[in-house]
Structures are given as structure tokens and as C-alpha cells.
Amino acid sequence: MSEDLIQVRAEKAARLRALGVDPYGGRYDGIEPVAALLPKVPATGPGPEAALAGRIMRMRAHGKTTFLDVADRTGRLQVYARADQLGAAYEVVSLLDLGDIVGAQGVLQKTRTGEPTLFAKAVTILTKALRPPPEKFHGLADPEIRFRQRYVDLTVTEEARRYALARTKVVAGMRRILDAHGFVEVETPVLQPLYGGAAARPFTTHHNTLDMKLYLRIATELYLKRLLVGGLERVYEIGKDFRNEGIDKFHNPEFTMMECYQAYADYTDMMALVEEIVATLAREVTGGTTLERDGKKIDVTPPWPRLPFLQAVRDRTGLDLHAADVPRLREACRTLGIAFEPGMGAGALLDAIWSDRVEPHLIGPVFVTDYPVETTALARRHRKDPALVERFEAFLFGKELGNAFSELNDPADQRARLEEQARLLAAGDAEAHAMDEDFVRALEHGMPPAGGLGMGVDRLTMFLTGAPNIREVILFPLLRPEAGSPPPGAGG
RNA sequence: GCCCCCGUGGCGCAAGGGUAGCGCAGCGGAUUUUUAAUCCGUUGGCUGGGGGUUCGAGUCCCCCCGGGGGUACCA
Incomplete structure (x- = not known):
């Protein structure tokens, strides 16, 4: 023994x-x-x-x-x-x-x-x-021990060390680039009485003394924009977000997100920033600008192609869904054989079509741009088409790396869009936004026009290192408790 | 959540109805330039847990626990 x-x-x-x-x-x-x-x-x-x-x-x-x-x-x-x-x-x-x-x-x-x-x-x-x-030649082969006992893994698994050290380069490089652009790093609450800034289900917790329900943040967006109202002009935060959803090779319930907001800019500035961050870090981590994954090679040298959302949908389905309402979108789903729920709004239906027909075909790097307004409650309407928003998502290897908007700073439009979200939430869409009165009040004080960006640090590290699973780039990924460990709540 | 696969000494692996083996590590011995050192000897396992089938179960069946892959969910 x-x-x-x-x-x-x-x-x-x-x-x-x-x-x-x-x-x-x-x-x-x-x-x-x-x-x-x-x-x-x-x-x-x-x-x-x-x-x-x-x-x-x-x-x-x-x-x-x-x-x-x-x-x-x-x-x-x-x-x-x-x-x-x-x-x-x-x-x-x-x-x-x-x-x-x-x-x-x-x-x-x-x-x-x-x-x-x-x-x-x-x-x-x-x-x-x-x-x-562990055995000196074969090392640790059991992924369960590798993830549970990372302290052992790091001593014997070269890849584990490589991922860990690459990740620090990613985070440090991101800070350096943002700092050089005049952004200031800030910290906003993890425990929030009201969650928002993304479409996701939250974790809930409770504060004993205040006897109040709290949520673990799903995004930093709404607080960072309050800081734009406050005049900080260029802010960023690198920190954990928490989403109460499934676990797979691209998702861990807690993950690291970089969000930044730049006053007087718009989403095109954010595209340039994404290109700079990814290309610079690719050079620092890999020595070049070519990334490889699943036998596919991509070059992240800027500029990346821009692909409007509805054009991508039209290219893949033959359907023009510009300004389509819920009945038309349901009809489109039926035509395409895509399942949907009765409670789904236009945004969710579009997302279903997108996820099923378009997203798997994207290799990248590519910016998908100009989403239908229903998909996004917090983005500014497109300057040339009010049915769209000025938003893009950056895709690498067909996976979303980042999401950005020209930020919505019209308090009336914001209130209306959040009220629509609140209606969807009440109708059973668990991922819809709740109304955030304080956020709207902040906008009423005046938020400068701005570009905003969110980028997944774990995913970027995966893409730069070739790590096959997000668990490789998170030192202590979430696992079920092992047999014999203390029961939940012990130690209180 | 669903489907499939896996769980055997500390670690890496065999044995797929008939007494659980091997390598590394360990222990004892030899060895003053090796590098997965070598040589001789040797300890250690209720086969994840529980139940069942069988004369007999790592092996077949059921339940549970943990993990992996896929799928669903997932800005």
C-alpha cells in the first residue's frame, strides 16, 4: 500500500x-x-x-x-x-x-x-x-489525477507546465497592450444583486448579514459601462465570470474574461484591438502567426475578413432573414429542420439557426458583423440599418473568441430593449436579461459613445497553445468531489 | 441531461468465466561517469463501491460513485 x-x-x-x-x-x-x-x-x-x-x-x-x-x-x-x-x-x-x-x-x-x-x-x-x-518514463496518463492533483501533474507533465506558463504570457501581454492603449485596469463586483451583460444562467448565493440573494457575475459589462459614465474613458478588467451551464471542452463554469471599453470609439476600433492582441500574443507564445488545431492551420495576421451575419446566414441557407419577425423565423426553422421552443424570441431563434447552419463552417480568423437587433440588448443600432446592431464576434477555428459592440448609450432605447428582455425572462427564457434600473439611470447621466469588447482568456490560451481541452489551460478545473472528500458545507 | 467507453499494487499497463501478472518506483545486495543506468534477490493488490448469475467473476448482469469521449445546453 x-x-x-x-x-x-x-x-x-x-x-x-x-x-x-x-x-x-x-x-x-x-x-x-x-x-x-x-x-x-x-x-x-x-x-x-x-x-x-x-x-x-x-x-x-x-x-x-x-x-x-x-x-x-x-x-x-x-x-x-x-x-x-x-x-x-x-x-x-x-x-x-x-x-x-x-x-x-x-x-x-x-x-x-x-x-x-x-x-x-x-x-x-x-x-x-x-x-x-508517478512513473518516471510514462508520467501521469490518468486525466482525473492530472486535473485533481495538478501539483503532481505540473511536476511530471511537460505540456501542463507549457500551458500554465503560456497562460501567464497571455494575461501579461493583454495587460501590456491595453495599458499601452491608455486603458486603466479596474475591478468590479463579483457578487451582484442583479446579473447582466450576457445571456447566461447565473450561480446564486446568499449573504447572511444582509440576508440577501446575490448572483455571481456572468459578465463585467454593466459595471464597466458605469465607469464610462463616470468619465474613466478607457477601462478594462480581466477576471472570472461564472455561468451555470454545461461543461465541455470549451466551457468551464468559471472562466476568465477580459472586457474593455473605449470612449469615443466604436466596434471597428475593437476589431483592430482584437487583431493586435491575437497577432501579438501568437508571436509571443508560438513565435509566429500561424495557429494549428485539429489538423487545421490558420494565420492570424491582420486584417481579418469581415462577414456580415445575415449574409453568412443567406450564404448557408438561401434565406434572407433581414428584419424577420418571430413568425417568419419560426417558419425558417421549420424549413431548415431546426428545433425551437415556444418561448424563444427572435434573438434566440436567430441564434439557433446561426449555431446550427453557420457557426460550424467558420474556420477563421473572421469577424462576423452586424447582428440583428434582437440578438443583442446592449449594442447600439447600426448607423445604416436600425434592424441591425453594430456588433461583431471574432471566430478562430470556428469557435467564438470575442464579442464586441458599438455600445448603446441612448437611455430610452436601452430601457426599451431591456424591457423586452425582461418580458422574455418572465415568459421563461432563463437567459434573458433582467431590467437594471440603476444601469439605465447611469445612461441617463450620459455615457460617451464607446466601443466595447469581451474576450475569453481561456479560449485564447487554448488557441495559442493548441490545448485540446479548456481543462488543460485552467489549473484547477471544476470536477465532482472525489470519494472520501469532505461533504459540501464542511469547514464552515 | 442523454449515448458510448473506462476504473486492476504509488504510477504505467496485461489477464475478457478457471489460482491476478509485467514494467517503473520501493526494499536488501553489488557498483566512483550514469542518463528510462546495469546485475542478483525481494515486499506490496478483497481488481472504484454494492448487489446478482455461476460449482467458480477484473471478466457476465443490475444499481451507485468517479473519469473520458460524443451529443444537447452554452453570446
């Missing part, structure tokens, strides 16, 4: 203590990352002295010498420990296990087989691992 394996390691920790060595040491000075050490190893002969710290991934003991492969965040380096160099301290090396965290100091030099190596003058145990690591 694993208890035996743990016991063996615990006994080694005890033996280290008996030698006067703390198996859970503290600060270890003077180290450099492995990636910085490797160039310092001379082709022949001894190089400079150096120190490193990391986890033992492999170990080869030869009696009075031991080779340790030590890994840090940047790579792996072999450490060579000899009894005649370390003296009595070699006893410590003999008590090391795979998975232990060690520090080593010595001379950088290649071995006779050409392997860059730290010839150790000192080896220190910094942390004794009590549990054995």
Missing part, C-alpha cells in the same frame, strides 16, 4: 534528523535557474561554480557516486555527487528519493559523455517528499 511507501520515506526523514539534517530546510541562497546555468557549462574542462535548486526527477546511484537529475521551472540539469567530494555528507545523498527537493552547489562541467553537469561540492535536502512521484 501507499502507506508503506510513505512510511519508508518518513523513516528516511527521521534518519536525516538523526544526522542533524533538517529534511524540511529553509532559505537556500545563490541559486540560478537551470536555463541560465546551461550556457555556462564549457565544452571542455571545468567551468564556473554555481548553485541550483529543484526537484529530483531521476536518480542513478552507483555505490559511492550518484547522478541526480534536478528540475526547476526552467529545465533539468544533472548533478553528480561523489562520496570522495562530499565526505560524510554523502550519507545525505544516499537518503534522497525521487521527488525530493534539493539544493546543490559545485562546478559546472560536462561529463565524458557530454552531459552538462553540476559536479557537486555540496548537496542539501530542502524538502523530503513523502509520497512517490
Whole structure:
């Protein structure tokens, strides 16, 4: 049993203590990352002295010498420990296990087989691992363990580290680009008395002292626009949204969204921003502008094509649905053999047709533009056609990456559109908007015309890294509790 | 939600009605330039849980738990 394996390691920790060595040491000075050490190893002969710290991934003991492969965040380096160099301290090396965290100091030099190596003058145990690591060659194959015990996954799965580090590049790069454009980063409430800004079902929770129902936000949009009213002019937020919906390879119930709003701009400015963000980050993460997924390659070099929504629908179905009302849209669904619910409004019906007939054919990169007004309660009407809104969605590999509008700043139009949403909500459309009186009041104070954008950070990371599943780019994806874990509510 | 598949020592895998095996890791021994080190020896499993069929069940059936894929839902 694993208890035996743990016991063996615990006994080694005890033996280290008996030698006067703390198996859970503290600060270890003077180290450099492995990636910085490797160039310092001379082709022949001894190089400079150096120190490193990391986890033992492999170990080869030869009696009075031991080779340790030590890994840090940047790579792996072999450490060579000899009894005649370390003296009595070699006893410590003999008590090391795979998975232990060690520090080593010595001379950088290649071995006779050409392997860059730290010839150790000192080896220190910094942390004794009590549990054995996964199999050293095949690693972790069980996705359940990989996601539940990400701490183990990250130590042995190269891809897991690659995704995690790519994600930080994505987030940092996004901030850098937005900051350079004069946006300021803000934080808005996660707990909201009224949710909005997207069509989705929320999570609900409760505040005890105030005894009030609260929702976890499904979007940051309505608060960020209040800040435009307040005169902050260019704002963005990168944070978690929560949507109480299904889980699949592109959806996790909590996910990270970047939303930004730029006063005096419109949706065409947001297109340029999307192009810049995606192309720049593609270069930083992949080294180029070509992305590959499911055997398909796409080039994200700007500019991306623009495809009007109704034109795309017409191209795929032969139907012109411009300004179509509910009866006509229902008829179209029947003609196309697409199922619909009685409670669905024009927006939902159009979305059904779109999702069934058009979206699967989009590879991208492409901006789908100018949606029918019913699909979107928060976007400005099209300057040339009041049946449309100035909105686009960015598609990569046929999946939505981002959504943007010229923002609606006419309080009367906004009120009417939200009232229509409230009517749909009352009629049973669980994803329709609720009326938000304070938001309308804010618009009545005057919101500058603006372009706004929302972009999925998890999805962008997937597209840039080729990750097959959103769970790969979320360090701790939602899973059911494992057997034997505390029941819900424990720990309160 | 529905359909299909999977769950076997710490990890990676066999065994598909007839006594549960192998590799890695572990333990003991040899080994002062190895790198999935090697060699000799060796510990460890009520086969996710429960019920059933059978003389006999990892194996067949039912229920439950967990996971994966697909599908539905999903700005």
C-alpha cells in the first residue's frame, strides 16, 4: 500500500534528523535557474561554480557516486555527487528519493559523455517528499489525477507546465497592450444583486448579514459601462465570470474574461484591438502567426475578413432573414429542420439557426458583423440599418473568441430593449436579461459613445497553445468531489 | 441531461468465466561517469463501491460513485 511507501520515506526523514539534517530546510541562497546555468557549462574542462535548486526527477546511484537529475521551472540539469567530494555528507545523498527537493552547489562541467553537469561540492535536502512521484518514463496518463492533483501533474507533465506558463504570457501581454492603449485596469463586483451583460444562467448565493440573494457575475459589462459614465474613458478588467451551464471542452463554469471599453470609439476600433492582441500574443507564445488545431492551420495576421451575419446566414441557407419577425423565423426553422421552443424570441431563434447552419463552417480568423437587433440588448443600432446592431464576434477555428459592440448609450432605447428582455425572462427564457434600473439611470447621466469588447482568456490560451481541452489551460478545473472528500458545507 | 467507453499494487499497463501478472518506483545486495543506468534477490493488490448469475467473476448482469469521449445546453 501507499502507506508503506510513505512510511519508508518518513523513516528516511527521521534518519536525516538523526544526522542533524533538517529534511524540511529553509532559505537556500545563490541559486540560478537551470536555463541560465546551461550556457555556462564549457565544452571542455571545468567551468564556473554555481548553485541550483529543484526537484529530483531521476536518480542513478552507483555505490559511492550518484547522478541526480534536478528540475526547476526552467529545465533539468544533472548533478553528480561523489562520496570522495562530499565526505560524510554523502550519507545525505544516499537518503534522497525521487521527488525530493534539493539544493546543490559545485562546478559546472560536462561529463565524458557530454552531459552538462553540476559536479557537486555540496548537496542539501530542502524538502523530503513523502509520497512517490508517478512513473518516471510514462508520467501521469490518468486525466482525473492530472486535473485533481495538478501539483503532481505540473511536476511530471511537460505540456501542463507549457500551458500554465503560456497562460501567464497571455494575461501579461493583454495587460501590456491595453495599458499601452491608455486603458486603466479596474475591478468590479463579483457578487451582484442583479446579473447582466450576457445571456447566461447565473450561480446564486446568499449573504447572511444582509440576508440577501446575490448572483455571481456572468459578465463585467454593466459595471464597466458605469465607469464610462463616470468619465474613466478607457477601462478594462480581466477576471472570472461564472455561468451555470454545461461543461465541455470549451466551457468551464468559471472562466476568465477580459472586457474593455473605449470612449469615443466604436466596434471597428475593437476589431483592430482584437487583431493586435491575437497577432501579438501568437508571436509571443508560438513565435509566429500561424495557429494549428485539429489538423487545421490558420494565420492570424491582420486584417481579418469581415462577414456580415445575415449574409453568412443567406450564404448557408438561401434565406434572407433581414428584419424577420418571430413568425417568419419560426417558419425558417421549420424549413431548415431546426428545433425551437415556444418561448424563444427572435434573438434566440436567430441564434439557433446561426449555431446550427453557420457557426460550424467558420474556420477563421473572421469577424462576423452586424447582428440583428434582437440578438443583442446592449449594442447600439447600426448607423445604416436600425434592424441591425453594430456588433461583431471574432471566430478562430470556428469557435467564438470575442464579442464586441458599438455600445448603446441612448437611455430610452436601452430601457426599451431591456424591457423586452425582461418580458422574455418572465415568459421563461432563463437567459434573458433582467431590467437594471440603476444601469439605465447611469445612461441617463450620459455615457460617451464607446466601443466595447469581451474576450475569453481561456479560449485564447487554448488557441495559442493548441490545448485540446479548456481543462488543460485552467489549473484547477471544476470536477465532482472525489470519494472520501469532505461533504459540501464542511469547514464552515 | 442523454449515448458510448473506462476504473486492476504509488504510477504505467496485461489477464475478457478457471489460482491476478509485467514494467517503473520501493526494499536488501553489488557498483566512483550514469542518463528510462546495469546485475542478483525481494515486499506490496478483497481488481472504484454494492448487489446478482455461476460449482467458480477484473471478466457476465443490475444499481451507485468517479473519469473520458460524443451529443444537447452554452453570446
